[in-house]
Amino acid sequence: MNIEATTTLNNGVAIPWFGLGVYKSAPGGETRNAVRWAIEAGYRHVDTAAFYANEADVADGIQDAAVDSDSVFVTTKLWNDDHGYERTLAAFDRSRSLLRRDVIDLYLIHWPIKGLFLDSWRAMEKLYAEGKVRAIGVSNFLIQHLEMLLENSEVPPAINQVEWHPFVLQQPLVDYCRERQIQLEAWSPLARGKYFDNPTISGLAQKYGKTPAQIMIRWDLEHGVVTIPKSVHRERILENSRVFDFSLTEEDVGALDALDRDERLGMNPSDLDN
Ligand code: NAD
Numbered sequence: 196m197n198i199e200a201t202t203t204l205n206n207g208v209a210i211p212w213f214g215l216g217v218y219k220s221a222p223g224g225e226t227r228n229a230v231r232w233a234i235e236a237g238y239r240h241v242d243t244a245a246f247y248a249n250e251a252d253v254a255d256g257i258q259d260a261a262v263d264s265d266s267v268f269v270t271t272k273l274w275n276d277d278h279g280y281e282r283t284l285a286a287f288d289r290s291r292s293l294l295r296r297d298v299i300d301l302y303l304i305h306w307p308i309k310g311l312f313l314d315s316w317r318a319m320e321k322l323y324a325e326g327k328v329r330a331i332g333v334s335n336f337l338i339q340h341l342e343m344l345l346e347n348s349e350v351p352p353a354i355n356q357v358e359w360h361p362f363v364l365q366q367p368l369v370d371y372c373r374e375r376q377i378q379l380e381a382w383s384p385l386a387r388g389k390y391f392d393n394p395t396i397s398g399l400a401q402k403y404g405k406t407p408a409q410i411m412i413r414w415d416l417e418h419g420v421v422t423i424p425k426s427v428h429r430e431r432i433l434e435n436s437r438v439f440d441f442s443l444t445e446e447d448v449g450a451l452d453a454l455d456r457d458e459r460l461g462m463n464p465s466d467l468d469n
Pocket residue numbers: 215216217218219242243305334335356357381382383384385386387388408423424425426431432434435461
């Protein structure tokens with residue numbers, strides 16, 4: 196496996212296992228530079244969202260990196276205020292024009308907004324049928340949301356992007372997605388840096404001669420989970436990509452799994468159901 200290695204989604208589209216996240220990368224030079232540095236380091240996958248207000252800067256960074264822009268897999272997401280059939284179509288057009296692409300690689304429903312996400316999904320199915328997006332998926336969907344979607348849709352989601360790190364394992368959701376060929380993708384794979392000094396993580400970092408961030412990213416890859424760590428610093432962008440020259444033993448993966456305590460740093464999607 197290397198930095199460009201891909202997995203195949205349930206519709207045959209290849210997505211790189213590893214990419215750059217740009218949540219809270221400031222619009223303008225900060226995002227533009229981060230994206231350029233990442234691509235120069237070999238990244239071929241960027242995860243943005245309408246909500247991050249930096250889609251145009253992602254496009255600028257890809258342009259600056261002077262690679263064929265089609266060689267970079269770009270994900271963006273439908274924000275919560277834009278749910279509904281017509282609004283989804285309009286939001287997609289805005290994102291596509293800010294990203295300056297004819298075709299978006301992956302379009303996700305950002306959060307499962309109750310009573311609305313099925314209409315949005317119908318619009319996403321239309322965008323997919325028209326070839327404007329290569330794959331459609333969801334984010335922050337729990338089993339109950341996925342069940343409702345699968346029962347009421349033509350096209351199953353290719354991806355579920357959820358908060359996922361050793362402190363929030365969500366094994367039933369992982370199993371559910373795997374059984375239905377819905378690829379899991381980890382957001383906040385570094386737990387936002389909160390647990391780098393956890394003794395298990397720092398101990399493994401020492402054992403492998405790697406950094407805590409690299410241990411956490413490698414753990415995603417060992418589990419077959421797509422991962423999109425964020426940084427705006429060139430040296431960290433490089434550091435986070437250096438995870439393809441080692442692997443964790445099964446026992447060490449298990450030691451990280453054992454850190455699970457169902458602790459989320461972000462919102463629990465079930466709060467949206469109330
Ligand atoms: P993350 O776990 O990737 O952590 C990022 C933070 O970790 C950085 O801001 C920095 O403080 C620190 N960091 C990064 N690399 C480091 C290194 N090598 N050494 C030390 N510190 C380092 O958190 P995230 O940004 O929340 O998640 C990653 C991406 O996932 C986002 O940028 C975004 O693209 C996506 N995301 C999606 C959702 C969603 O609802 N779908 C929510 C949050 C994030």
